[in-house]
Amino acid sequence: MTRCxxxxxxxxxxxxxxxxxxxxxxxxxxxxxxxxxxxxIGKQRFGQDELELKFExxxxxxxxxxxxxxxx
Ligand SMILES: [Zn+2]
Numbered sequence: 001m002t003r004c005x006x007x008x009x010x011x012x013x014x015x016x017x018x019x020x021x022x023x024x025x026x027x028x029x030x031x032x033x034x035x036x037x038x039x040x041i042g043k044q045r046f047g048q049d050e051l052e053l054k055f056e057x058x059x060x061x062x063x064x065x066x067x068x069x070x071x072x
Contacts, residue, residue: 006036015059019052 002011002018011017025033041054
């Protein structure tokens with residue numbers, strides 16, 4: 001089970017699901033999720049597929065940093 005690092009909602013255990021969650025909240029202009037994206041993924045807005053690729057890349061790197069995202 002994956003948790004969103006921002007709102008802690010439980011999601012399906014795929015990065016794609018997490019990416020879709022962030023994409024949806026970005027469209028709703030959710031400040032907390034957008035801040036997280038700005039900080040960890042990038043300041044520009046990405047399309048849904050592009051964002052998913054960015055997430056995969058990010059979490060492949062992040063999983064090497066122990067304790068940053070223990071639920072992933
Ligand atoms: Zn969230």
